Amino acid sequence: MTDEHSDDDWLALIAGRARPDADAATRAEATALRTAFLSYRPHAPEGQVSAADKRLDRLLHRGRDAGVLSAAKPDWRARLRSGWQRPQGLALAFSVVLGAGLLVMRPTTQLPPPAAQERSASASQRITAADPARRQLELLQALRGAGLDAQPYERLGRLGLDVALPPTLSDAQRQVLAAQGLTPPAGPVLAIEILAAPGP
C-alpha cells in the first residue's frame, strides 16, 4: 500500500468513514486519534467572548463601516427628550424651512446641477440639491433605469434612497452612478441622503 493510500485511509478513519481495506496499524492509530479528538475536545482559552449586546454593537458598526448595513438611524425620540438639544433642533428645522422657502421664491428656470459633497467608501453618501424631492425622483429613475434596486425613503423630513447593489456592477451601472456623483461602496447596500442646498 502506498503512502498516499495510507494517508487517505488515515484521514477517512479520523473523519469516521469506514475503510475496510486500511492496514491494521493505520486503522489503530487513526481510530484512537478520532476517539481522543471527540472525547477530549480542546478547552477554550481563559475568559469569554464579550457580552452579546456589546459584540453585536461592534459587529453592526463594522457592518456599517464596510457598507454592508445602512447608516444608523438617528434616535429622534432621545433627541426630543433631551431638553438642551431642543432649541438647536428647532433652529435647524427653522433654517431648513427658511432655506426651502427662499429657494421656492427664487425665480429659477433651470435646476442647478447636483453636487456631491461627501464621497466615501462607506455606504452612506450625501448629495445636495436645491430641490431634494425632484432630485430624489431623478435619482430613482436613473438608478432603476440602470437595473438597480433603488427604494426611496423619507426620514425625519430628509429624503434619500436605499440601493441594493449586485455583487458586480456592470459598466453601464458604474457610469450611471458616476454621472449621479455617487461612488460604488464595497458592500451590497448604498444609502443616499439628499440634503437641501443652503440658500444663496
Added chain:
Amino acid sequence: MPLSASAFIRACREGGQLIENWLRRYDREHGAALYRDAAVALRSWQAAEDVVQESLIKVWQRCATFRGPGDPHAWVRQIVRNTLLDRLRVRRPETSLQADDGDLVPEAAAAVAALSLASDTGPEAEIKARQSEQTFRQCFAQFHAAHPQHATVLRWVAEDGLDNVEVEQLLGRTPGATREFLSQCRKKAKPFFAPWYALVKSGVGHD
C-alpha cells in the same frame, strides 16, 4: 426572521434592516459555537471575536454568491473557518518545536519523553484514562503551538467528518495541494502524539 435560505436571499436582495435582523438572530443562535471554535484555534477570545465578525461582514459582501437551497449556516461557517485559517497561516509559533526534517528539536523531544514516562506509571484504569486525556491534551496543545493550521484542520476533520473536498474548499487549494497538506498533517502530528500513542496502545504510531 428565520435563518432559512429564502430569508437569507431576501435579506441579501433587500439589505438594510433585514441584514441587521439576520445578524442579530444568527449571533443568538450560532454565535456561541462560532466564537468558541475560533477561540480554541486562536487561543484568544478577542482575536476570535475579530475573526468571526470579519467573516460575518464577508458573508454579506458575498451574499449573492450563496447557492441554496440548504441552511446558509454551513456556508457561513465555511467562510468563518476560511478566515480563521488565513489568520492562522500568518501566525508563526514563537519557538519552533520541530527541526527542518520534521523531528522534534531536542528540548521538545525531552519534554515529550518525560511526559511519556510519567504517563506510563499509572497502574489502574481510571488513572490511566485520566493520564490519557491529560497526555492527549498536552500533545495536541504542543502540536497546535507548532502547527496551528494543521492542528486545527485535523481537529475539524475529526469533529465534523470533513472529507478531502471539504478540506479543499476550506483551504482554497487544488486537490493535489490539499492531499499534500493532509499528508503533512499526519507527518507533523506524529512526533507530537507519539507519547500518547504509546500510552493508549503499544505499537500504535511507531514504525
